[in-house]
Amino acid sequence: AQARLNLERAPTEVQELVHTCNMMLDRLSQSWEQQRQFVGNVSHELRTPLTIVRGYLQSVLKRENNLTPPQREALTTAASEAESTIRLLQDLLDLARADTGYLHMHLELLLLNDLVGEVAAMAQQYSNREITLETSNSKIVVKADRHRLKQVILNLIDNAVKYSDLHSAIAIKLDTSDQRAIIHVCDRGLGIPLQHQQRIFERFYRVDEARNRATGGCGLGLSIVKTLVDGMGGNVTVRSKLGEGSIFTVTLPSAA
Ligand code: ADP
Numbered sequence: 001a002q003a004r005l006n007l008e009r010a011p012t013e014v015q016e017l018v019h020t021c022n023m024m025l026d027r028l029s030q031s032w033e034q035q036r037q038f039v040g041n042v043s044h045e046l047r048t049p050l051t052i053v054r055g056y057l058q059s060v061l062k063r064e065n066n067l068t069p070p071q072r073e074a075l076t077t078a079a080s081e082a083e084s085t086i087r088l089l090q091d092l093l094d095l096a097r098a099d100t101g102y103l104h105m106h107l108e109l110l111l112l113n114d115l116v117g118e119v120a121a122m123a124q125q126y127s128n129r130e131i132t133l134e135t136s137n138s139k140i141v142v143k144a145d146r147h148r149l150k151q152v153i154l155n156l157i158d159n160a161v162k163y164s165d166l167h168s169a170i171a172i173k174l175d176t177s178d179q180r181a182i183i184h185v186c187d188r189g190l191g192i193p194l195q196h197q198q199r200i201f202e203r204f205y206r207v208d209e210a211r212n213r214a215t216g217g218c219g220l221g222l223s224i225v226k227t228l229v230d231g232m233g234g235n236v237t238v239r240s241k242l243g244e245g246s247i248f249t250v251t252l253p254s255a256a
Pocket of ligand 1: 159160163187189190191192200205206207208217218219220221222223246
């Protein structure tokens with residue numbers, strides 16, 4: 001009789017337990033939501049004044065001819081720190097928007113060769129590294145968000161630059177396969193140990209302290225890349241060998 005009683009009571013207990021768990025989950029997701037909104041709002045609020053600061057610094061550097069070399073150096077460092085903080089805030093804002101489903105993608109038909117060429121030329125200029133562009137097909141058209149796709153490629157090139165030797169080659173290769181457009185960003189740098197390769201797309205994940213202390217950054221770049229590429233219906237993968245280099249591959253739906 002005792003066993004039957006327990007059995008009869010079991011569903012009620014389970015129901016109560018499920019009810020309590022649901023309430024806890026609701027509260028957790030509410031506070032998680034608030035957390036995301038908070039990060040989004042803070043990033044947004046900080047980005048605006050910093051953009052103004054960067055603007056003033058750049059305009060002084062451009063217009064003021066009487067700066068002493070140490071003054072110019074100090075202002076240049078300040079402008080570059082402002083620039084990387086703005087990028088970090090933009091990344092946080094994008095991730096917060098992606099989490100809440102508000103990351104807007106403006107998809108349009110784009111000639112990939114031109115877009116990648118533009119980004120490579122720009123990166124080559126500011127990084128002072130030679131970046132080659134190879135493609136077997138002169139017209140690869142993708143349906144993607146122009147600004148976001150540039151951000152993706154620039155992030156991958158930035159990493160290739162950061163994690164490789166000053167004189168080693170960086171190559172971008174474009175290809176197509178099965179209605180997909182493929183972008184490879186290849187470097188001959190440090191490489192990434194196998195056990196880290198899946199985790200580097202996680203937020204704030206960085207491979208090791210030694211390599212990271214020297215390069216700055218905070219482990220958000222690749223999670224942004226993944227979020228943006230996913231948002232455009234594509235995917236991103238890595239192939240890498242420690243000491244030999246890395247190939248990051250972005251695959252996007254091709255439109256022609
Ligand atoms: P960050 O570069 O700011 O640390 P990322 O999310 O862009 O953040 O990259 C995560 C980690 O993956 C980096 O800290 C680095 O250890 C590793 N990594 C990324 N790209 C490369 C690359 N091209 N070569 C070697 N390691 C890389």
